[in-house]
């Protein structure tokens with residue numbers, strides 16, 4: 001049975017930071033009973049699979065994971081563990097790991113993973129060795145401007161044209177999760193740059209889309225549903241031109257970030273259908289057994305289409321619930337009938353025993 005109640009649209013519905021947070025709260029609540037660690041593992045696995053798909057180990061053997069202080073940092077660490085077990089060399093920069101992230105860091109400490117010092121210099125030094133950067137610094141709970149030591153990392157990642165890089169290898173490609181770190185999560189105003197505190201030293205983005213001082217990733221992985229803050233980024237014409245199902249791999253040395261169209265993936269195949277309908281998420285249908293979907297170039301869903309899908313989902317949910325009530329009534333009637341039959345059989349047995357005794 002398909003897990004989505006909706007007709008699968010090949011269009012995207014964006015969610016605000018507050019709706020994304022409400023979805024998380026609902027998933028973690030006693031009603032849906034997902035422990036955060038489970039969702040982190042599922043997200044981490046999908047992220048690792050996408051990194052592996054886009055950046056194969058033979059060409060991109062070394063992944064630098066930038067792990068933030070929240071759940072997104074934990075997603076990155078879970079992905080790091082998978083990539084490590086699949087043979088990638090992993091370095092982690094994550095100065096303030098707590099909760100689930102602390103546990104994941106302990107797990108990683110037994111997998112020969114290189115933990116960098118917490119200062120930005122350590123990150124900068126390692127950047128030269130890294131073939132890919134996994135940006136899991138901040139997700140939908142980010143509120144700008146970025147504070148140190150993260151602000152300096154965002155500056156380093158946004159400076160692909162810095163003179164140092166001109167003499168070294170180009171900056172490695174970046175895979176961001178949910179929102180490129182530093183970008184405002186909601187699309188309300190691009191001028192409200194999350195890292196505007198660093199705008200005096202900011203390089204202008206090569207695509208004109210990134211807020212000042214922010215970088216544009218090569219791959220974006222939206223978890224559950226894309227956030228409004230990436231609307232302009234994922235709907236840019238170059239993204240639409242990228243052929244679907246074709247990884248963005250190129251040898252690192254020739255990696256021309258500015259020209260490369262963004263690859264966009266959706267992951268987080270764990271939303272219960274009723275919750276999807278309740279929040280009007282209108283999610284696409286995933287394929288086969290994959291926990292991710294290539295949604296590169298998909299257009300935004302129109303309001304009418306979203307409303308129609310929402311109404312359809314509600315109707316199907318009600319039908320399912322009615323069916324559930326009918327099934328429960330039938331089951332009750334059947335149980336009663338079975339009880340009566342059993343009682344009749346007992347009485348018959350007793351009668352036989354009395355007769356035999358007589």
Ligand SMILES: NC(=O)C1=CN([C@@H]2O[C@H](COP(=O)(O)OP(=O)(O)OC[C@H]3O[C@@H](n4cnc5c(N)ncnc54)[C@H](OP(=O)(O)O)[C@@H]3O)[C@@H](O)[C@H]2O)[C@H](O)CC1
Nearest residue numbers: 039069070071072138139140141142143145146147223224
């Ligand atoms: N439903 C899903 O798909 C799931 C998504 N998941 C991932 O979880 C993140 C959201 O996780 P959350 O812990 O709520 O938030 P963040 O990872 O974005 O980070 C919050 C921490 O960041 C600090 N913060 C916020 N703004 C700044 C700033 N300007 N400078 C420095 N630090 C900042 C914040 O610190 P505070 O002191 O402000 O509280 C937090 O420590 C989502 O994006 C997904 O990646 C889950 O895997 C579950 C399912």
